[in-house]
Amino acid sequence: MATQLNVLPEPVEAAASAGPIKGLVVNIQNFCTQDGPGIRTTVFLKACSLRCKWCSNPETIHPKPELAYKRSKCIGAKECGRCLKLPCPEGAMYVVDGPDDKVHVNWDLVGHCGAECASVCPTGALYMFGQEMTVDEVLEQVEKDSPFFAESGGGVTVSGGECQLQPDFVAALLSEAHNRGINTAIETASNVPFRFCEKVLPHVDFVYHDIKFIDPVRHKKWTGVDNKRILDNLKRAYETWPDKKFIARTPLIPGVNDSEEDIRAVLAFIQPHKNVIKYELLPYHRFGQSKYEFLGRNYELADFQTPPAEVVAKLRAIVDEAFGRKGWSEVNNPLQPPLAEDMK
Amino acid sequence: MSEAPKRIAINAGGPYVPGLNAVVAGAALAAHELGWEAFGIRDGYEGLLFRDRYPQGGLLKLAPEGVAGIAEAADGFLGTSRIDPFYVRTIQKYEDEMEGVEEIDRSSELLTTLQNEQIDGVISVVGRRPLSIALKLANKGLKTLCVPESVENDIASTMSLGFNTALSFSIELLERLRTAARATRKIAVAEVLGEHTGWLALQAGIAACADAILIPEIPFDLAKVAQRLKQNQESGRAPSLIVVSEGARAVQQGQPHLESTGTIEHTRRALSPGASEEGTDGGRKVIDRSGAAAAAVALEIQRRSDRETFPFVLSEILRGGRLTATDCQLGMAYGAAAVRAFHDGHSGVLIAFQPQIAYVPLADAVNKIRTVPPDSQFLQAARAMGISLGD
Numbered sequence: 001m002a003t004q005l006n007v008l009p010e011p012v013e014a015a016a017s018a019g020p021i022k023g024l025v026v027n028i029q030n031f032c033t034q035d036g037p038g039i040r041t042t043v044f045l046k047a048c049s050l051r052c053k054w055c056s057n058p059e060t061i062h063p064k065p066e067l068a069y070k071r072s073k074c075i076g077a078k079e080c081g082r083c084l085k086l087p088c089p090e091g092a093m094y095v096v097d098g099p100d101d102k103v104h105v106n107w108d109l110v111g112h113c114g115a116e117c118a119s120v121c122p123t124g125a126l127y128m129f130g131q132e133m134t135v136d137e138v139l140e141q142v143e144k145d146s147p148f149f150a151e152s153g154g155g156v157t158v159s160g161g162e163c164q165l166q167p168d169f170v171a172a173l174l175s176e177a178h179n180r181g182i183n184t185a186i187e188t189a190s191n192v193p194f195r196f197c198e199k200v201l202p203h204v205d206f207v208y209h210d211i212k213f214i215d216p217v218r219h220k221k222w223t224g225v226d227n228k229r230i231l232d233n234l235k236r237a238y239e240t241w242p243d244k245k246f247i248a249r250t251p252l253i254p255g256v257n258d259s260e261e262d263i264r265a266v267l268a269f270i271q272p273h274k275n276v277i278k279y280e281l282l283p284y285h286r287f288g289q290s291k292y293e294f295l296g297r298n299y300e301l302a303d304f305q306t307p308p309a310e311v312v313a314k315l316r317a318i319v320d321e322a323f324g325r326k327g328w329s330e331v332n333n334p335l336q337p338p339l340a341e342d343m344k
Numbered sequence: 345m346s347e348a349p350k351r352i353a354i355n356a357g358g359p360y361v362p363g364l365n366a367v368v369a370g371a372a373l374a375a376h377e378l379g380w381e382a383f384g385i386r387d388g389y390e391g392l393l394f395r396d397r398y399p400q401g402g403l404l405k406l407a408p409e410g411v412a413g414i415a416e417a418a419d420g421f422l423g424t425s426r427i428d429p430f431y432v433r434t435i436q437k438y439e440d441e442m443e444g445v446e447e448i449d450r451s452s453e454l455l456t457t458l459q460n461e462q463i464d465g466v467i468s469v470v471g472r473r474p475l476s477i478a479l480k481l482a483n484k485g486l487k488t489l490c491v492p493e494s495v496e497n498d499i500a501s502t503m504s505l506g507f508n509t510a511l512s513f514s515i516e517l518l519e520r521l522r523t524a525a526r527a528t529r530k531i532a533v534a535e536v537l538g539e540h541t542g543w544l545a546l547q548a549g550i551a552a553c554a555d556a557i558l559i560p561e562i563p564f565d566l567a568k569v570a571q572r573l574k575q576n577q578e579s580g581r582a583p584s585l586i587v588v589s590e591g592a593r594a595v596q597q598g599q600p601h602l603e604s605t606g607t608i609e610h611t612r613r614a615l616s617p618g619a620s621e622e623g624t625d626g627g628r629k630v631i632d633r634s635g636a637a638a639a640a641v642a643l644e645i646q647r648r649s650d651r652e653t654f655p656f657v658l659s660e661i662l663r664g665g666r667l668t669a670t671d672c673q674l675g676m677a678y679g680a681a682a683v684r685a686f687h688d689g690h691s692g693v694l695i696a697f698q699p700q701i702a703y704v705p706l707a708d709a710v711n712k713i714r715t716v717p718p719d720s721q722f723l724q725a726a727r728a729m730g731i732s733l734g735d
Contacts, residue, residue, distance in 0.1 A: 049444030051433070062447070094711035096540050098561045100593070106711055108428060108476035193440035225435060225443035 020134040023169035026060050026161070028141045031148070036185035036206050037333045038154025041142045045170070046130045048162045049191045051224040052212065053300045054253050056288030060161035065130035067115045068294040069105045073125035076101040083117040083126055093117060107296030129295075135173045139180065146182065153335065155183030155205070164188050167196040174203035190233045191225065197237055206334065207246045209234060213257055214265035222256060231269070238273035246270075247278045247334050252315065254284060254307040263315050267322045279319050281329045283307050352686060353383045353403065353463045354679075357470035357477065358426035361493045361506025362667035363675035366415040367469050368422060370679025372406035378687060382406040383463065388425025392457045393432065393450055403461060415672055428477050429454045451484055458486070465691065467491060467682045472499050472713065475694070479706040482692040489685050490694045490706060491678040495662050498541040500712035501704045502696035505678060508670040510537070510662040511547055517658055518552035518585060525584040531555075531573075531645060531653045535638035537662060538589030540713045544662075546722050549587035549731065556583075556732035558641065560591040561716045562723075564734025566641070567596070570648035572732035581730070586645065588637050590659070592734075594644075635659075677701075 024046040032042045047063035048055075055061065059068065077084060077095045083103060084093050092109040095101055103125075118126040142156045149155050156177050163170050163186050174184040185206035190197070201207060211234070213219040216226040238246060248270045252258045263281070270276040283306055292299040319329035325342040354371055356364050368384060375382040384404040385391045391402030404422065414421065429451040436444050458466065465487040468478045471494050478490050492499040495510035514536055525532035536544045542559020549557035555573055558564045573583040638655035646653040667675070674697065681701045685693065693703040716723065726733060 049442070049446075051445045091707065091711065096713050097715045097717075098540075099563055104711075106476055108473060109480070109710070191442065191444065193438065193442055195440070224433075224445040229440065229442040 020136070021169050021172050022132040022134050023138070023166050023173065024063070024065070024130050025133045025138060026057075026129050028138065030145055032157065034331050035157040035159060035187060036155065036208065037183075037335050038152030039145070039148040040154045040157045040185070041145045042157045042159050042187075043138055043142070043163075043173070045158060045160045045163045045166055047165045048160055048189070049165065049225070050162070050189055052251075053222055054251060054284055054304070056285065057159075057161065058288060058291050058295055058297060058299075059129040063165075064112045065115070065128050066112065066295065067105070067110055067118060068127055068129055068291075069103075069296070070125050070127070070294050071102055073123045074102040075123055075125075077103060080122060082120040082122065086116055086120065088117060089113050105296060110296070135169070135176050138173060139176060139182075142177070142182065143180065149182060153183075153333070155185065157185040157187060157206075157208075159187040162189055162191060164190070164192045164196045164200050167192070167199040171199045171203055174200070178203060190230045190237075191227075192229075192233070194233050194236060197233055198240075201237060201241055201244065205245065207237070207244060208249055209246060210249050210251065211266045211269065212250060213262065214269055215262075218257070222253070234269075235273075238275055242275055244275060245334060246273070246276045247280060248276055249280045249282055251282045252284055252307050252312060253301075254304060254311075258307050258311055258315065260315065260318060263318055267319065271322060278334045279323065279329055280331050281312065281315055281319060282331065283312050351381045351383070351461075351463050352465045352467060352683065353385050353458070353461075354406070354422070355385045355388055355466050355468045355470075356420060356422050356424040357388050357468045357474040358424040359471050360420055360424045360663050361471075361495050361504075362509040362663070362665060363493065363505045363671040364420045364422070364424070364469055366667065366672050366675025367467075367491050367493075367505065367679040367682075368406065369411040369415040370676035370681075371467055371683050372411040372679070373408055374680040374683035375406075376408040378683065380683070383461075384422040385466075387423035389427050389429055389454055390425045391423075392454055392461075393427065393429060395457075403463075415676060426474050426477075430477070430480055451481060455481075455484065455486055465489070465686050467679070467686075469493050469505070469678075471504075472496075475499070475706060475710050479692075479710050482706055487686075487691045489682045489690065489692075490709070491682055492694060492696070495544065496537050496539065496541055497543040498539070498713050498715075499694075500709060500714045501702070502694065502698060502714075503674070505671060505675050506663070506667075507543070508674070509665065509667045511544060512668050513662055513665055514544060514548035514658055515551045517661075518548055518554065518587060521656055522552055522554070522585040525654070526582065529582070529651065531583050531586060531642075531649070531651050533586045533588060533638045533642040533645065533653055533655045535588050535590055535635060535655065535657045535659070537659055539591040540715060542589045542592070542716050543714075545587045545589040545592075546716060546720075546726065549585075550722060550726055550729065552585060552587070553729075554585045554587045554731060555581075556586040556734060557726055558586070558588040558592040558637075558734050559716060560589050560593060561718075562733050562735050563593045563595040565595055565597075566644045566648065566734070569732050569734045570645060573645070573649060576730065583649075583651065586641060586653075588641050590637050592637055594640070 026044040026046050029042045032040045035042045048061045078101050090109040090111050092106045094104050115128050118128045177184050183205045186204050187208045189210045219227040289299050316329040320326050372382040386402050395402050430449050431447050432450045434448045436446050467489050469491045482488050492502050492504045493506050494504035495506045497504050497507035521532040538544050540560050545559050556569050635657040642653040642655040681695050690703050692706050694709040696702045696704045
């Protein structure tokens with residue numbers, strides 16, 4: 001029997017009677033240039049159904065708000081100690097006798113208590129990832145950047161986590177963005193029931209979707225689950241919305257999926273579908289590593305390096321050749337017209 | 345006073361230390377003496393949470409004739425696991441044939457399984473961090489007692505099982521290192537376990553006649569260490585051995601120095617060993633800071649002296665091998681004391697050796713670390729011997 005997704009939001013109809021629908025938002029980031037055409041505002045949502053070992057947004061994985069701790073910002077128990085004076089229900093904060101009086105967090109005891117400790121921390125050493133927001137609250141922030149959208153052809157991008165795990169909220173958000181004249185994009189791994197896609201995708205102008213592997217065994221090894229649902233969803237989405245623009249993406253993880261065979265397998269999957277207008281290769285980076293530390297988690301790929309430039313160049317050439325366009329595997333505007341040399 | 349259990353189970357909650365078998369033997373024999381039944385849980389709580397992986401059962405009956413000779417055996421025949429039943433990474437099946445990963449609280453399921461097996465109480469042999477898991481289970485109603493084990497000796501209020509064996513082996517290895525370094529006119533920089541506490545480095549370093557001992561409790565200045573080594577050399581005592589705890593912190597003019605030294609706890613929250621389902625554990629590579637302190641100190645000392653240095657790491661190797669007589673006795677005594685504590689109606693406590701057996705509530709035992717106090721006799725001895733502490 002299928003398990004109920006614990007991140008399933010309330011249906012829109014039900015939520016309407018209880019007030020405006022809310023989403024669990026981790027961050028709203030301005031002036032993004034990597035998440036769609038033009039200058040964009042990216043809304044990061046919480047919850048993901050994959051556990052990719054290279055994930056650069058670990059703060060978005062879990063479906064509930066969670067505590068984070070940046071130890072370098074703690075000014076110590078003698079100077080402050082406010083978090084230690086609270087009646088913490090978990091007893092998760094402590095100090096160690098000795099010269100260093102900075103607070104320690106016992107991550108094994110940290111629960112989802114509401115984290116009053118974060119609210120009293122004067123330096124922001126303790127803080128929360130994830131807060132409930134309404135569509136209007138999100139768009140109020142997004143619209144501050146609207147002058148840049150008009151100039152650059154940008155708009156709003158909803159990312160995650162897996163944004164389609166909050167389908168009603170995302171559908172409402174993007175629909176309202178359209179009403180306000182803002183173009184929309186999502187970044188998705190597509191590991192959701194297809195009915196979630198049916199709610200979200202009608203409101204999306206640009207669908208940026210990952211294909212990490214075609215091989216299901218290695219997909220399971222590196223992300224936790226196989227990719228049957230993902231590939232089925234993508235194929236069905238390409239066919240259901242032939243006029244929508246899809247941009248495939250592969251994070252290139254050295255020694256994991258950066259072989260020529262891997263990239264050619266993805267090309268073979270997407271190329272029969274003409275609405276997949278672009279295929280971007282994203283070389284692995286470790287920008288998210290510090291966030292694992294802030295969340296008290298292990299980063300499993302600490303010894304992984306960015307893939308060698310010559311490997312990336314070789315793979316890019318394969319993609320460029322397949323699409324007949326130079327630079328078409330890089331992160332750039334999917335709407336840019338072909339160059340004269342591309343047309344040769 | 346609650347009713348004493350009649351069927352008890354022993355959980356090795358990790359990490360592995362020499363002497364686990366002694367606790368098992370002591371508890372099983374003491375239980376038998378009371379007419380109780382004793383069982384071992386295979387691989388920590390994994391034996392009960394992943395029963396399909398144990399075709400012969402996740403519980404192993406501990407008969408007195410079977411445990412009498414196991415105390416000194418090096419292998420932990422039960423297996424250990426630090427799995428947190430409140431946070432078990434699990435692959436779920438959802439609608440539309442979708443698979444997803446979630447971290448599931450399976451603590452209620454664990455308690456139900458124990459109840460179904462008619463286990464009345466659990467003795468958990470655990471290190472400092474898994475004590476928190478035992479506390480959470482105790483708060484949820486599990487009748488449990490904890491036996492402290494730690495090669496770092498960092499659990500407050502008690503002497504931990506495994507420390508004495510690790511100390512003895514460390515001394516032997518350090519002596520070999522010192523001899524080898526002296527013969528080649530080099531300086532060996534040996535890193536030993538000790539994230540917050542320097543007991544192992546301090547006691548082993550003194551016994552092995554180290555030239556410098558760097559521990560987490562005393563931030564060290566490498567300029568002062570180098571100066572001391574130079575003085576020693578000029579007075580005819582050629583330096584050959586520096587012992588550094590993995591969590592020792594370098595400072596320079598009072599400010600933190602050398603990023604690769606210092607606390608590492610925040611990078612080490614363990615995922616459940618059950619976090620990786622079969623077939624998903626490839627590429628599992630946790631942040632491994634082991635050796636970082638030794639490498640950093642060795643490099644800096646070499647820059648500041650006229651001697652070549654080489655780092656050496658004594659980490660996981662200290663968890664293996666035959667246990668010492670002290671740990672054998674301590675383990676047997678802890679096991680027997682835990683059964684006696686159950687018999688006397690105790691639960692939710694840590695069995696402490698002070699050196700009389702005492703019972704410390706688990707809530708008072710977590711979040712406390714047994715550090716080397718500034719007035720420690722060992723520190724005074726080290727200073728008296730001319731050993732640099734880097735301050």
